[in-house]
Amino acid sequence: MKGCLFVLISAALLLMIGCSRHRERPDLIFINGAEPETLDPALITGQPEGRIINALFEGLLRLDCKGVAGPGVASTWEISPDHCIYTFHLRPDARWSDGKGVTAHDFVDSWRRTLDPATASAYSYQLFSVKGAEDYANTPVGKTADFKSVGVRALDDATLRVELKQPVPYFLDLCAFPTLYPMRTDLIAKYGDDWVKPGKLVGNGAFVLEDWRINDVIHLTRNPLYWDVVNVCLRTVEVLPISQANVAYNFFAAGQADLIMDKGLAPPSLLDALKTRADFHAAPFLGTFFLRFNCAKGPFTDVRVRKAFAMAIDRKRITSKITRAGETDALSFVPPGINGYTAPEGLPENEEMARRLLAEAGYPDGKGFPLTTYLYSEGELNEGVAIELQSMWKERLGVNVQLARQEWKVYLNSLASLDFGIARSSWVGDYPDPNTFLDLFLSESGNNRTGWKNADYDHMIHDAAAETDPEKRFTIMRRAEEFLVSDQAPVSPLFFYIGIQLYDGNRLGGIEPNVLDEHPIREIFQKDHPAK
Secondary structure, eight states: OHHHHHHHHHHHHHHHHHHTTSSSOOSEEEEOSSOOSOOOTTTOOSHHHHHHHHHHOOOSEEEOTTSOEEESSEEEEEEOTTSOEEEEEEOTTOBOTTSOBOOHHHHHHHHHHHHSGGGOOTTGGGGTTBTTHHHHHTOOTTOOOOGGGSSEEEEETTEEEEEBSSOOTTHHHHTTSGGGOOOOHHHHHHHGGGGGSTTTOOOOSSEEEEEEETTTEEEEEEOTTOTTGGGOOOSEEEEEOOOOHHHHHHHHHTTSOSEEOOTTOSOGGGHHHHTTSTTEEEEEEEEEEEEEEOOSSSGGGSHHHHHHHHHTOOHHHHIIIIIOSSOEEOSSSSOSOSTTOOOOOOOOOOHHHHHHHHHHTTOGGGTTOOOEEEEEESSHHHHHHHHHHHHHHHHHHOOOEEEEEEOHHHHHHHHHTTOOSEEEEEEEOSSSSTHHHHGGGSTTOTTOOSOOOOHHHHHHHHHHHHOOSHHHHHHHHHHHHHIIIIIIOSEEEEEEEEEEEEOOTTTEEOOOOOTTOOOOGGGOEETTBOOO
16 A cells, blocks of 8 residues: 555655646546657557547548548549549648648658658558559568559649549548658658657648657647647647556646556546546457567477467466456457458467377477567556466466566567567557558568568458458458468457546546547547636
């Protein structure tokens, strides 16, 4: 009890010290989870970064508080009869925060930068549906590609024409995703990596970056030049990068934060009590907690080892003992909630079969199994899951797994460099379609991060992309998912997330449950001061 009190007092004092630098309390203080890896839309891969990027930048379309994509920088658009050509008309009042108008050329230049192999965007594949984009992104090092072959053109300052390889049913949803946002490439050329710093970052979103103190606080202020500024109620926002659930909750309980946004920041030890409170808000969304196996080196190059570790997991033990927010066990990778798609079930729990497979791979009862690590990012929930998995694999397979907890940025780097044996991972749908989950594991995907490459899987995903009949398309995707989670098992799903936010619903509005777990800051308002 003394320890908890100390954390509460220390946390409150730290925040009060930070707030003392500002005479007026911000309209909203929210806890966002980990310190952002970057604020570059072309480079981000996580939710903590995405929430801030969505406040600073805006795409052709934007998501509302219900997760629905609607007009953003583009006020209108036309789609050709074959659904392959989109013509977007930009708003005349869409402006950058330094006063310059947002033009179609900004989108062309930004998409070129994202696709450039030198940028090393993990999400560049989100543009591969554009004609010629994949070939441009895969240009061999040392050769110069001609961007004119890519199907994006500025017909004039206010008109953008995009030509796709084939119809893409979710393309408009993609246009509301950060990878497709415009950026000021002139300032990137001028400042280099420093362009994302306060005083240099120029965005076109509802807010501007006033200050960013690493591992301390990010200050956002309302952008007076935003085209829809009259509907942005918050003037000032303070973002706190706190990844420890107990510390985050203590800030909230002490009244030093208005909103806990991140799904992993509700302390598992307090969940039973929190679920009875009015300020606890939870709803399912398209999010999966899963494991990646390093298929490029070590024991997990053997599919029998991957299956053994996957089948040795008691998922109900994790959801009932550790997560406890109502999460459902996951045997598929794609969560429920996508209209028309029913995911196949993957490898079930089977302790006997797991031991047999491990023995067949040359490790009877775990004997001779090489030292392997389980990589995970900091957080109480992640810690609890890690310890439980370590215990299961020891009990059921006789294998000692070393735990490796890392700070968010270091963890992301370890994932990208395949510096792990098994890694804790999560994925939240970028748009409501199975493809947002399944194209992760294409051989060329920057978010694959397993070292697993399979031509048969690639063909299935590409065949699904070319299929215009929705039912046939989902049939191909279902076959691809079964191949992924049952036949090859480079990943092992554990559970489907429940989105959790902590806030006083009598005071804050504009936060709605939705399948994408998207809650734009520009939509949030104070009910006692709805407009300022």
